[in-house]
Amino acid sequence: MPAIKLTYFDLRARAEPARLILAQAGAKFEDIRVPAPWDDMEGWQKMKPTTPYGQIPLLEVDGELISESVAITRYCAREFGLAGKTTFESAQADEIVDALQGALEKQYEAYLFEKDETRKSTLQKAFNETVLPTLLGNLEKRLCSRGGDFFVGGALTWADIVTYNFCVELPDKTVVEKYPKISALVAKVGELPNIKAWVASRPKTSL
Structure with missing residues (x-):
């Protein structure tokens, strides 16, 4: 097994999908955390x-x-057998992750990066009323079209783990309840023993 060190701020955010995959795989890795910029700008x-x-x-x-971050997460998925069994399945998993990543960037812009309060409010409204329901609706259809249990090949892949992480980190987590297949998938991933143990033991952070 390769010697793995994952370095990120003392946050979940962009590193957490990779951490979750490594945890699910039972992989040993060094979880190196540095202070967030707002805690130690000089150090960063x-x-x-x-x-x-x-x-x-x-x-x-x-x-x-x-x-x-996505390259890191994809590597972890491939290295530990969570990227699909064929090149086509790998592409199917990539599709889901890419769709989620596009929405995640809009979420970060609306809730973290935008400083103008008026524009922030506009972006948050657009995210909650348009971006998020469109994404979750499309993912619900995609999941149903692929059997309803997992996104790829009837088995767990990084697409499911990244979906889980995206949904549990939403500002309003109850919105997922409107999409029964996605909601069931999120619950199922959250109950995986290795995922559950990681979530219970990881450092408590604001993001």
Whole structure:
């Protein structure tokens, strides 16, 4: 098994899908957490130039670095058998993750990045009334079309784990209840013993 170090802020956010996959796989990894920029801006400014793209998370595998959160998460899924059994299944899983990632960026913009209060309110309204219901409705249909239990091949993949993480991190988690198949999937992933143990034991953070 490769020696794995995952470095990110002391937050869930962009590193948590990879952590969840590693936990589900029972993989040993070093969970390196650095203070969030708002807690230690000086420390982050010193670290930032040492990273490939001026950002984290970073995944170190046997001394080699991978940057970009989705690339890191995809690597973990492939390495530990959670990316589908064929290239077509891998593409099906990628499709779901890409759809979620697009919505996640809009969520982050609306709730975290936008500083103008008027525009923030507009973005949040658009996210809650248009972006989120459209996404969840489409995912519900996709899940139903693929058997209703898992997104790919009738078995757990990173698409299911990333969906779980997206849904449990929503500002209003009750919205998922309107989509019975997605809601059931989220509950099922959350009850997986390794996922459940990780969630119970991970550091408590604001994001």
